[in-house]
Amino acid sequence: MSVYTTVSHDSLQHWLQGYALGQLVDFQGIAAGITNTNYFVTTTHGRYVLTLFETLHLDELPYYLSLMSHLAKHGVACPAPIADHSDRFASILAGKPACLVSCLSGGDVSQPSPAQCRAVGEMLAQMHKAGATFPQKMRNPRGPRWWSRTAQQLYPQLPADVAESLREEIQFQDSHRFDHLPSGVIHADLFRDNVLLDGDNISGFIDFYYACNDILLYDVAIAVNDWARRDDGEMDNELARAFLDGYQSERTLTQEEKACWPVMLRAAALRFWVSRLQDLYQPVCGELTYTKDPEAFRHLLATHRHRTEFWLA
Amino acid sequence: MSVYTTVSHDSLQHWLQGYALGQLVDFQGIAAGITNTNYFVTTTHGRYVLTLFETLHLDELPYYLSLMSHLAKHGVACPAPIADHSDRFASILAGKPACLVSCLSGGDVSQPSPAQCRAVGEMLAQMHKAGATFPQKMRNPRGPRWWSRTAQQLYPQLPADVAESLREEIQFQDSHRFDHLPSGVIHADLFRDNVLLDGDNISGFIDFYYACNDILLYDVAIAVNDWARRDDGEMDNELARAFLDGYQSERTLTQEEKACWPVMLRAAALRFWVSRLQDLYQPVCGELTYTKDPEAFRHLLATHRHRTEFWLA
Numbered sequence: 001m002s003v004y005t006t007v008s009h010d011s012l013q014h015w016l017q018g019y020a021l022g023q024l025v026d027f028q029g030i031a032a033g034i035t036n037t038n039y040f041v042t043t044t045h046g047r048y049v050l051t052l053f054e055t056l057h058l059d060e061l062p063y064y065l066s067l068m069s070h071l072a073k074h075g076v077a078c079p080a081p082i083a084d085h086s087d088r089f090a091s092i093l094a095g096k097p098a099c100l101v102s103c104l105s106g107g108d109v110s111q112p113s114p115a116q117c118r119a120v121g122e123m124l125a126q127m128h129k130a131g132a133t134f135p136q137k138m139r140n141p142r143g144p145r146w147w148s149r150t151a152q153q154l155y156p157q158l159p160a161d162v163a164e165s166l167r168e169e170i171q172f173q174d175s176h177r178f179d180h181l182p183s184g185v186i187h188a189d190l191f192r193d194n195v196l197l198d199g200d201n202i203s204g205f206i207d208f209y210y211a212c213n214d215i216l217l218y219d220v221a222i223a224v225n226d227w228a229r230r231d232d233g234e235m236d237n238e239l240a241r242a243f244l245d246g247y248q249s250e251r252t253l254t255q256e257e258k259a260c261w262p263v264m265l266r267a268a269a270l271r272f273w274v275s276r277l278q279d280l281y282q283p284v285c286g287e288l289t290y291t292k293d294p295e296a297f298r299h300l301l302a303t304h305r306h307r308t309e310f311w312l313a
Numbered sequence: 314m315s316v317y318t319t320v321s322h323d324s325l326q327h328w329l330q331g332y333a334l335g336q337l338v339d340f341q342g343i344a345a346g347i348t349n350t351n352y353f354v355t356t357t358h359g360r361y362v363l364t365l366f367e368t369l370h371l372d373e374l375p376y377y378l379s380l381m382s383h384l385a386k387h388g389v390a391c392p393a394p395i396a397d398h399s400d401r402f403a404s405i406l407a408g409k410p411a412c413l414v415s416c417l418s419g420g421d422v423s424q425p426s427p428a429q430c431r432a433v434g435e436m437l438a439q440m441h442k443a444g445a446t447f448p449q450k451m452r453n454p455r456g457p458r459w460w461s462r463t464a465q466q467l468y469p470q471l472p473a474d475v476a477e478s479l480r481e482e483i484q485f486q487d488s489h490r491f492d493h494l495p496s497g498v499i500h501a502d503l504f505r506d507n508v509l510l511d512g513d514n515i516s517g518f519i520d521f522y523y524a525c526n527d528i529l530l531y532d533v534a535i536a537v538n539d540w541a542r543r544d545d546g547e548m549d550n551e552l553a554r555a556f557l558d559g560y561q562s563e564r565t566l567t568q569e570e571k572a573c574w575p576v577m578l579r580a581a582a583l584r585f586w587v588s589r590l591q592d593l594y595q596p597v598c599g600e601l602t603y604t605k606d607p608e609a610f611r612h613l614l615a616t617h618r619h620r621t622e623f624w625l626a
Contacts, residue, residue, distance in 0.1 A: 020388045020439035020442055022439070044435075045514075045515075069386060074396045075358060075359075075395045080385075081386075083386050083388075085443065087446035100388075122335070122357075126335070130333045130396075130398065132398065133396075202358075
């Protein structure tokens with residue numbers, strides 16, 4: 001359940017007067033989503049999604065919302081934020097930073113087909129290309145510096161074998177540099193639950209609140225680690241190939257990128273392993289976190305370590 | 314028929330590589346439209362409208378396309394231009410300035426209902442409010458200076474009674490000033506064929522290529538002169554009232570605006586009477602003009618002159 005903040009009809013109707021969207025007809029809470037409160041809002045002009053941000057502050061939102069607006073303007077499938085009469089994408093509603101975005105069709109899929117993986121890969125490449133002209137910059141707050149620091153804090157709490165394995169992987173990543181690879185705007189969290197599909201068509205990437213500037217191949221690895229991972233935790237070669245074929249239909253990977261691919265898959269797995277360990281061992285008091293099992297990513301890392309075929313030879 | 318410029322499959326496919334819209338699936342000419350060439354373009358991502366500009370130059374387009382983008386971003390129903398990988402809304406295709414915009418549903422109506430007039434009025438007010446934050450400015454090229462100068466050139470060619478009537482109306486308008494009324498971005502050509510309706514819902518205002526900065530009430534008068542005009546050339550009070558009620562549901566007219574309304578209806582009729590006289594008596598050689606009868610606006614002016622009730626007492 002994701003309606004943490006309740007909005008009254010009167011306050012929403014009043015807030016909507018700041019927009020060119022007509023009169024409020026109906027609104028209802030959306031159960032999906034973990035971090036924020038979401039509502040479907042119907043006005044005399046159409047249907048929108050209202051998000052009330054439970055952790056992000058008002059001054060942190062312009063980067064993400066401007067990025068979504070930029071991508072939508074370039075035809076990349078994602079929600080388009082609506083600007084109000086003061087030309088802002090976000091303002092305070094019910095005490096929380098809030099925004100309205102266009103409502104997309106479709107839903108997420110838990111068992112994607114190769115055709116769907118291909119479509120997601122292709123749209124991700126389009127996103128990377130369209131992001132090239134986005135003028136704002138955002139450092140990745142979940143990069144190598146973050147995972148090293150976080151791991152240091154975690155080691156005393158972790159079982160010995162987990163700590164050992166984590167230390168090993170961080171050392172391995174420390175010995176690799178990706179600065180020579182193409183970089184740009186990345187989604188950084190393109191898991192299956194952050195893509196709305198309508199059959200095999202992408203209706204939209206959602207949840208851009210980890211987006212930042214980083215290595216493009218890292219974004220591909222994050223996505224492939226999820227889209228091509230089977231329920232048993234193993235990688236599905238067919239799905240991974242379909243994803244990469246789709247991606248390369250719009251942006252061909254360089255030789256340098258291909259050479260880094262096996263290490264990048266491990267880096268992408270490490271990042272989520274660390275954040276899940278952090279959620280489990282150092283939960284933030286009062287923060288609305290839905291703790292997921294870190295073991296899935298430890299297992300994935302082990303799989304990548306012993307893998308010999310990487311679909312990109 | 315409005316396909317003046319033929320685009321080949323290969324050149325369109327190549328041009329589309331500059332966009333994040335996937336691969337070309339199909340395209341076909343659109344018969345509607347007078348000035349420009351339009352195509353429906355279907356790609357693997359969706360359906361768009363391609364416009365090739367037959368008279369406007371590439372450097373004249375950014376104002377209109379940025380305005381449409383601004384309005385769409387604010388939720389005003391209009392086509393959203395798609396930016397290419399160089400972040401431009403327009404570039405050359407088949408030797409002509411060309412752009413892609415989102416494809417809207419619906420169609421135009423020749424016999425609008427009061428509910429439809431109300432919806433158009435309301436959306437026009439939303440457009441006026443959303444235009445307030447658009448940073449670019451454009452002088453109205455069809456203002457009082459233009460109609461006076463054009464009339465001077467026309468008088469020698471016009472039948473004596475037409476010339477007399479035109480001179481009288483221009484003198485009448487010259488004796489009125491509207492500088493004290495609210496101004497902003499206006500569409501300036503919101504006739505019935507420039508609004509797509511889906512039932513009673515506005516799917517979009519189109520054809521923004523006369524948009525400029527001018528008196529907001531002038532825009533309302535241009536629209537009411539068309540939306541509330543019956544086939545017999547008389548004004549339909551019910552339609553006019555519905556339009557103005559819709560408009561005022563979002564932006565209440567000031568007392569100064571209400572006082573100017575009868576004169577403004579005449580100014581709006583004069584502007585189109587003069588341009589139609591110009592099209593008829595001074596056709597531009599080689600320009601693709603579909604000449605409409607100027608008499609309709611002369612008749613409308615006469616109606617307004619003798620009208621005593623103006624729905625805005």
